[in-house]
Amino acid sequence: MTLLGTTPTDAYRSLDDAxxxxxxxxxxxxxxxxxxxxxxDLFIIGTVTVLLTPIFNLSTNQISxxxxxxxxxxVVGAMTFGK
Incomplete structure (x- = not known):
């Protein structure tokens, strides 16, 4: 498919040369x-659990x-709002 005589390869080449x-x-x-x-949130969850454990006396099962x-x-948020 062309638009104004430009092939997709030409469009990519012009972007690469810009x-x-x-x-x-x-x-x-x-x-x-x-x-x-x-x-x-995925990176910080480890730090948060370390900080919350002594405050709330969390067990290993609760941390897990x-x-x-x-x-x-x-995962649910990504599937719901990531569309």
Missing amino acids: DINRKHWLTVFTAGMGFFTDAY LLNSISLLAS
Whole structure:
């Protein structure tokens, strides 16, 4: 399929040959922040369980349940809102 006489290969080549400008860096920054905000809860759950264990006197089973529910909630959230 062509649009205005440009093949997809030509379009990709022009993107590859383009100079990196401010919009490219903004796109990379936005994608990075999106990943950070999406994955932050998965990275921080270990620290949170270490901090909450002495405060709430959590048992090993409760810590395991807390971690499992956190992972399950992220899967459900991704399937529900990630469309």
